[in-house]
Amino acid sequence: MKRLSQPVLLVVAAVVVMILFSRDLAPIGNSSEPPAVAPALAPPAPARKTTPEMAAGTAWAPRHSYDYPAPPPGLPAGLPPPQPLDQYAVLAWNDLGMHCYQADFSTLQILPPYNVFWAQVIRRGQKPAVITQDVKLRYETLHVTDPVRHSNFWDYAAAYGWKLEPGVGLKGKRTSGTMEAAADHFVADGVPVVDFSDDGTWDPFPMFTVSVQDPAGQTLAQTVNVAPASTEMSCDLCHVADTPQGSMADILKAHDKNERTDLLRQAQAGKPVLCCSCHADPAMGVTECKDCELTLSSAMHGFHASKVKEPGRRLPKNVCHSCHPGPQTKCLRDVMSQSGITCTDCHGAMEIVAARTRTPWTTMPSCATCHTEDLQDPEEVTIESPNEHLTKDSASLYRHSKAHGGGGIYCCACHGSPHTITPAAMVRDNEQAVRLQGEEGPISKCMVCHLEKPDGEFWHFRKPE
Ligand code: HEC
Ligand code: HEC
Ligand code: HEC
Numbered sequence: 001m002k003r004l005s006q007p008v009l010l011v012v013a014a015v016v017v018m019i020l021f022s023r024d025l026a027p028i029g030n031s032s033e034p035p036a037v038a039p040a041l042a043p044p045a046p047a048r049k050t051t052p053e054m055a056a057g058t059a060w061a062p063r064h065s066y067d068y069p070a071p072p073p074g075l076p077a078g079l080p081p082p083q084p085l086d087q088y089a090v091l092a093w094n095d096l097g098m099h100c101y102q103a104d105f106s107t108l109q110i111l112p113p114y115n116v117f118w119a120q121v122i123r124r125g126q127k128p129a130v131i132t133q134d135v136k137l138r139y140e141t142l143h144v145t146d147p148v149r150h151s152n153f154w155d156y157a158a159a160y161g162w163k164l165e166p167g168v169g170l171k172g173k174r175t176s177g178t179m180e181a182a183a184d185h186f187v188a189d190g191v192p193v194v195d196f197s198d199d200g201t202w203d204p205f206p207m208f209t210v211s212v213q214d215p216a217g218q219t220l221a222q223t224v225n226v227a228p229a230s231t232e233m234s235c236d237l238c239h240v241a242d243t244p245q246g247s248m249a250d251i252l253k254a255h256d257k258n259e260r261t262d263l264l265r266q267a268q269a270g271k272p273v274l275c276c277s278c279h280a281d282p283a284m285g286v287t288e289c290k291d292c293e294l295t296l297s298s299a300m301h302g303f304h305a306s307k308v309k310e311p312g313r314r315l316p317k318n319v320c321h322s323c324h325p326g327p328q329t330k331c332l333r334d335v336m337s338q339s340g341i342t343c344t345d346c347h348g349a350m351e352i353v354a355a356r357t358r359t360p361w362t363t364m365p366s367c368a369t370c371h372t373e374d375l376q377d378p379e380e381v382t383i384e385s386p387n388e389h390l391t392k393d394s395a396s397l398y399r400h401s402k403a404h405g406g407g408g409i410y411c412c413a414c415h416g417s418p419h420t421i422t423p424a425a426m427v428r429d430n431e432q433a434v435r436l437q438g439e440e441g442p443i444s445k446c447m448v449c450h451l452e453k454p455d456g457e458f459w460h461f462r463k464p465e
């Protein structure tokens with residue numbers, strides 16, 4: 001592996017400074033422990049446990065964010081056995097390293113349950129090829145067969161204006177089904193994964209299988225990966241209430257007071273509030289604001305930038321975990337996080353995320369900001385050029401970028417989803433690579449795809465002749 005270049009060393013120095021700085025800002029708590037909550041802001045934290053309502057199956061989430069337990073360790077039971085490689089190899093991943101959605105939809109909605117599975121099928125050979133024809137792909141989310149039991153999303157879908165059968169996601173997918181063929185990959189869009197197994201265990205890292213089948217239904221290849229989903233958004237650390245619903249009502253009350261809106265009354269009258277009905281939110285396909293100026297991301301990060309710094313608030317050490325899952329979930333679990341690189345090193349602080357010059361979900365960190373060596377060929381680089389810090393369009397996002405084999409293999413196929421770049425801190429994220437090549441880390445064994453050891457060197461992007 002190439003040694004990291006000088007700019008990266010500078011970044012490492014900056015990282016250390018930033019880590020020290022962020023300690024100053026949020027001296028209390030530790031992101032690996034449940035956040036302590038200041039008595040002035042919240043009732044004393046109960047012992048961390050599953051609430052009786054959860055155990056009885058009548059609640060969808062812990063009553064308070066600090067009630068979330070640690071996710072189950074290790075691989076889940078019931079994974080199918082690994083299959084030896086034959087004519088095809090299949091690589092599958094979730095488009096994001098974490099999908100968050102709310103524990104409760106009765107009052108307002110930021111994001112619905114909505115995972116997106118991707119897969120690429122490679123016909124192995126002397127010249128391997130990415131194929132999308134003549135095969136069918138099936139996906140199956142293990143242990144999440146009946147999401148309706150563990151989210152009230154479907155009780156309120158109609159109130160948000162969606163006609164959905166219970167258990168069906170916004171694009172018509174269930175937690176198991178068939179993937180659609182796209183130009184160079186397969187996709188299952190809007191799979192309604194929830195963070196509770198059928199038996200009620202809270203598990204933000206369920207696993208899914210993808211099987212390649214021939215027209216007769218014979219399985220030709222199979223893989224497994226993580227379908228991350230988490231409700232651990234800890235708004236209630238500051239919007240204190242005794243229930244998730246109460247916390248959501250507090251949020252609307254604050255919005256009404258500050259913006260002279262009438263959202264709480266509307267919600268209580270049976271019309272829960274969809275934030276993107278006003279604020280632009282590209283994650284929901286809404287690109288223009290209606291009756292407002294700020295995108296949802298800009299409004300949320302800009303408004304709360306000062307709040308997460310207020311003295312006396314006891315927040316997770318990593319303040320991003322106040323809203324992003326979370327102290328227990330740990331959405332960031334990639335190879336870099338294990339050397340101390342954290343959210344703000346790539347994304348910047350709240351104010352930078354809030355900048356109105358950014359397009360949320362599009363203007364993102366690029367790997368080439370720090371990794372300049374291997375990814376440098378300006379002719380071939382589909383990811384942003386090394387001397388720019390942010391991606392400028394959707395095509396240059398990491399999750400949409402490709403390399404190697406004629407520039408046809410997604411970065412995520414070999415390296416994993418954003419925030420889970422392998423070797424990741426969690427065994428489940430590494431399982432696909434372990435099954436395919438016997439070891440964790442990027443897909444680096446040529447014979448996963450090539451049937452003969454290639455003469456040439458491995459390249460990400462072809463260097464000019
Ligand atoms: C660090 C503490 C903190 C966290 C965490 C937090 N908030 Fe807030 N939020 C506040 C404070 C303080 C206010 C201002 C309350 C007021 O003006 O009465 C506020 C106000 C708001 C407002 C109204 C803004 C306006 O002026 O219109 C919204 C909407 C909101 N929060 C949403 C959320 C959501 C959603 C979450 C979780 C994803 C969240 N907040 C997490 C502290 C927090
Ligand atoms: C009826 C339209 C409407 C809806 C629905 C709405 N907002 Fe707003 N919101 C506004 C307007 C108008 C402002 C003032 C700033 C602006 O024009 O963008 C605002 C401001 C905010 C602010 C404060 C921004 C700042 O810097 O002062 C936050 C945070 C916010 N909204 C979050 C939310 C969230 C979260 C939801 C969903 C629960 C939501 N809004 C739903 C219209 C709306
Ligand atoms: C007060 C709550 C809150 C805090 C604290 C917070 N976020 Fe967010 N963030 C949100 C919400 C809500 C969304 C979802 C907005 C949407 O649906 O587009 C979001 C979305 C994002 C996105 C994707 C949208 C975009 O703008 O590209 C990024 C990146 C992000 N947050 C980074 C961060 C980082 C980094 C931190 C810590 C420095 C942080 N957030 C802290 C509430 C918060």
Ligand code: HEC
Nearest residue numbers: 096097098320324332341342343346364365397398399418
């Ligand atoms: C190594 C750099 C890096 C670190 C560290 C990092 N991110 Fe990201 N993040 C990215 C990149 C790159 C994307 C864009 C991924 C894409 O769409 O291809 C992204 C996307 C996001 C998004 C949009 C949705 C998604 O999941 O892709 C959110 C929200 C987000 N980051 C929050 C966070 C939070 C919170 C942390 C810390 C817990 C964090 N990020 C740490 C690089 C990083």
Ligand code: HEC
Nearest residue numbers: 001011012335336339345346365366367369370398415421
């Ligand atoms: C903020 C700078 C920064 C960004 C942005 C960044 N990285 Fe890194 N990355 C690092 C540093 C520093 C290391 C070295 C960590 C170590 O060796 O302990 C590293 C290590 C790695 C490694 C392990 C390499 C090895 O030698 O084992 C991989 C793989 C990797 N990064 C991939 C990515 C990908 C993919 C992206 C884009 C999604 C990305 N990085 C974005 C700074 C960054």
Ligand code: HEC
Nearest residue numbers: 127128129130405406443444445446448449454456457458
């Ligand atoms: C994930 C699948 C995959 C892996 C793993 C992989 N390759 Fe490839 N590779 C391809 C594909 C697909 C092509 C395109 C074949 C073509 O059309 O020429 C290719 C092409 C190549 C070529 C160009 C062949 C030519 O004739 O132009 C070389 C050289 C190569 N790979 C080397 C390697 C090496 C060395 C490794 C291991 C370090 C490796 N590859 C790992 C999929 C892979």
Ligand code: HEC
Nearest residue numbers: 001002367371374401402403404409410411414442443444
């Ligand atoms: C065919 C599999 C494959 C694909 C596709 C792939 N990579 Fe890699 N990548 C690897 C392997 C293997 C390594 C380790 C290379 C080495 O040992 O030199 C690596 C290393 C890296 C590193 C770490 C380099 C360092 O400084 O040590 C980064 C960053 C990276 N890749 C980013 C990307 C990005 C961004 C894409 C998509 C544009 C991508 N990779 C596509 C297999 C792949």
